[in-house]
Amino acid sequence: MSHTVTITDNKTGKQLECPVHEGTYGDPVIDTSALNKELGMFTIDPGFGITASCRSSITYLDGEKGILLHRGYPIEQLAGQSTYLEVCYLLLYGELPTETEYDQFRAELNERNMVHEHLERFYSGYRYDAHPMAMMIGVTGALSSYYHEAMDLDDPLDRDLTAKRIIAKMPIMAAHCYKHSVGHPFVYSRDDLAYVENFLNMMFSVPMRDYEPSAIAVKALDLMLILHADHEQNASTSTVRLAGSAEANPFACITAGIVTLWGRAHGGANEAVLNMLGEIGDIKNIPQFIARAKDKEDSFRLMGFGHRVYKNFDPRAIIIRKACHDLLEAVDTVDQPLLDIAMALEEIALKDDYFIERKLYPNVDFYSGIILKALGIPTSMYTVMFSLARSVGWISQWLEMMEDPDFRIGRPRQLYIGAEKRDYVPIDKR
Ligand code: CMC
Numbered sequence: 369m370s371h372t373v374t375i376t377d378n379k380t381g382k383q384l385e386c387p388v389h390e391g392t393y394g395d396p397v398i399d400t401s402a403l404n405k406e407l408g409m410f411t412i413d414p415g416f417g418i419t420a421s422c423r424s425s426i427t428y429l430d431g432e433k434g435i436l437l438h439r440g441y442p443i444e445q446l447a448g449q450s451t452y453l454e455v456c457y458l459l460l461y462g463e464l465p466t467e468t469e470y471d472q473f474r475a476e477l478n479e480r481n482m483v484h485e486h487l488e489r490f491y492s493g494y495r496y497d498a499h500p501m502a503m504m505i506g507v508t509g510a511l512s513s514y515y516h517e518a519m520d521l522d523d524p525l526d527r528d529l530t531a532k533r534i535i536a537k538m539p540i541m542a543a544h545c546y547k548h549s550v551g552h553p554f555v556y557s558r559d560d561l562a563y564v565e566n567f568l569n570m571m572f573s574v575p576m577r578d579y580e581p582s583a584i585a586v587k588a589l590d591l592m593l594i595l596h597a598d599h600e601q602n603a604s605t606s607t608v609r610l611a612g613s614a615e616a617n618p619f620a621c622i623t624a625g626i627v628t629l630w631g632r633a634h635g636g637a638n639e640a641v642l643n644m645l646g647e648i649g650d651i652k653n654i655p656q657f658i659a660r661a662k663d664k665e666d667s668f669r670l671m672g673f674g675h676r677v678y679k680n681f682d683p684r685a686i687i688i689r690k691a692c693h694d695l696l697e698a699v700d701t702v703d704q705p706l707l708d709i710a711m712a713l714e715e716i717a718l719k720d721d722y723f724i725e726r727k728l729y730p731n732v733d734f735y736s737g738i739i740l741k742a743l744g745i746p747t748s749m750y751t752v753m754f755s756l757a758r759s760v761g762w763i764s765q766w767l768e769m770m771e772d773p774d775f776r777i778g779r780p781r782q783l784y785i786g787a788e789k790r791d792y793v794p795i796d797k798r
Contacts, residue, residue, distance in 0.1 A: 373398050377407050393428055410781040417676070420601075422609065422772065426459060426764055427600040431677035436684065438598060439463070447687045452593040452757070453477075453563050456535055459598050459764040474563075480536035481557040481566075484514055487541075491548045500545035500752045501630045505623055507541045512619035521615055527770055530618045531763045538759045539563070542752045543570035549748070564590045567756075572744065584698045588739050591691050595684040595732055596754050598761030604628040604635065608762040609769050613778040618766060625762045626755045632671070635754040637733040638740070641672040642706075642747045645737075651712045658713075662722045670717060672734030674726070684732035692738050699742060707738055 372385040384406045387399045397420045403409055413419045428437045436443040439458050446455055450464075457465045457473050465473060490510050494503050515533065518526045544554050547570075555570045564586050572579035599605070608625040612618065629635035648657050660668040675682055696707060714730050717723045737750050745753060769775055 370396060375400075375403070375407065377409070380407075382407055391423075392425075394430065410783070412783050415676075416606070421606060421778070422601065422769065423774070424600065424765070424768060425462070426768060427598045427761070429600055429677055431675070431679050434678060434681045434683045434686075436599075443595070443683055444687060447591055447594050450594065451563075452590050452597065455594050455597050456760040459760050460531055460767065476532055477536040477563075478559045480533050481540070481559065483511075483537050483540050483544075487511075488544075488554060491544055491554075494548060496549055496551060498549070500542075500549060500749050501626065501636075501755070503545040503548065504541060504752055504755060505626050505630075507544070508538075508626055509620060509623040511537065512617040512623070515619075519617065521618075521770065524771075527618075527767055531767060534619070534622055534759050534763050538756045539567040540570060542749070542756045543567060545752055546571055546746070546749055549746075562586075564593070568743075582699065584695065585743050588691055588695050589743055592688070592736055592739050592753065593757040595688055596736070596757035598758070598764065601765075602634070603631070604758065605762055605765050608766055610778040612766045612769055613776070615777075618763070621766060622759060622762055625758070629755050629758065630751055635733075635751045635758070637671050637731070638737045638750040638754060639747055641710075641734055642737040642741065642750065644671045645706050645709050645713075648709055648713065651709055654709070654713050654716055658716060658720060662720075670713070670723075670728070672730055672737075673717060673723065674728040675731045678729065678731065679727040681729050682731045685730050685734060688732055688735040688739065689730075692735050692742075695739060695742050706741070710734065710738060 370390045371388050373388055375384045375386060377383070384403060386402070388396045389399060390396045400411055403411065411419075426439065428440075429435060438446060438455065439462055441458065441464075446458075450458075453474065454464060454470065457470065487507060487510060490507050491503065494506070511533075515530070518529045520526045540557055547554050552574060555573050557570060558566055561569055565581060568581040568585070568589065569579050572581075601609075604625040607628040608621045611621040611624040616624075632640045644657070648654060657668070657670070660666045661670045661673075692707060696704065714734070718729070723729075733754075736754075737747070740750050740753055741747070
């Protein structure tokens with residue numbers, strides 16, 4: 369505690385001294401937990417815009433300065449020098465792995481590199497044109513019906529094993545969603561391939577031939593996964609924590625995260641961006657879409673613009689924007705007209721007073737779809753890719769919560785504005 373803040377109830381004159389806690393970085397937080405006991409009040413903060421729901425040492429972001437740190441390491445350094453699996457280890461265990469620790473981590477993931485053969489039957493329950501996110505929700509939820517032998521929530525080893533299972537199995541389930549939608553046979557995971565290569569192989573190899581991704585494609589996908597790995601207490605992560613706080617099955621908690629991520633205001637934005645760019649179709653149509661985004665009578669928003677926390681720039685967007693251009697120079701699969709529309713839209717919006725006043729900048733999802741498109745991943749799979757990347761963030765946050773001495777079930781309060789107490793009227797008297 370650094371100091372206190374005094375809250376005065378001007379109606380009764382009662383006062384409460386609230387402790388103020390300072391973190392390593394960021395604005396201090398006022399501890400209002402005694403408010404109800406002492407003053408008989410709750411707080412209200414729709415959308416949790418100023419409410420810290422937990423203490424966390426995993427990720428820090430500063431929305432004004434555009435800073436994103438994982439366990440203290442800047443995202444720019446991780447994106448430039450690390451790999452997704454190394455970032456997974458960092459998020460889970462708090463430190464970058466030594467070579468031995470990294471090899472052991474990989475070996476342990478490889479041990480879990482399969483899903484139960486019965487899981488295939490869950491896919492066949494879906495129509496070929498089911499949205500892959502709908503399938504992901506179903507099959508990840510189905511994982512909660514396995515692994516009963518290692519489901520003691522009080523056992524750190526069981527919790528760790530669950531985390532590894534999730535990281536190892538998410539790429540398999542994601543690739544199977546795609547294979548189901550195109551009617552191809554599922555491809556098994558391979559130990560001899562690295563995480564990203566293995567995923568691309570499960571996505572694109574067919575019985576007639578293996579898939580050999582280019583080094584640049586592997587690097588671009590690895591980068592995309594790193595940039596989406598964790599993002600502090602966002603909507604899907606908070607959902608995972610809330611479900612986990614009830615001591616629900618962890619696979620079901622991750623499923624709850626996938627459900628939330630699918631929303632177009634959250635992870636669903638990457639798919640929505642590509643659809644929007646396609647709808648714009650030509651640079652000459654941009655002003656018309658900008659006008660719609662500004663029109664309060666129209667529900668249309670510029671997808672991939674704006675962020676609850678980043679009010680200057682999204683550091684992930686800066687990194688991925690450059691990666692888009694690098695990819696464009698290196699491969700001919702980047703959709704140049706689409707990228708041109710994206711660049712022109714960004715330029716026009718950034719000069720527009722509406723977007724300037726509201727501090728609306730392109731976020732990571734504005735560019736990630738262009739990278740995924742260049743890798744041949746279909747638009748409907750974009751949010752699945754996000755869920756694959758974010759699963760490590762979700763499970764790291766879940767692990768942290770389970771070890772937190774302050775851990776208790778999440779239970780927000782409300783301001784009731786409904787009817788006053790009244791008596792039941794029998795149906796024939798209404
Ligand atoms: N296009 C047009 N206007 C916008 C946009 C947009 N993309 N985003 C916000 N605004 C306006 C909004 O209408 C409001 O205007 P006013 O003050 O006149 O009423 C103002 O900006 C503040 O918006 P808000 O809805 O209060 O902001 P929020 O913090 O609640 O929402 C957001 C953040 C990301 C949900 C929102 O900016 C949005 O819907 N963006 C488009 C979807 C998107 O790109 N989502 C991905 C977010 S980043 C990755 C992730 O989290 O998954």
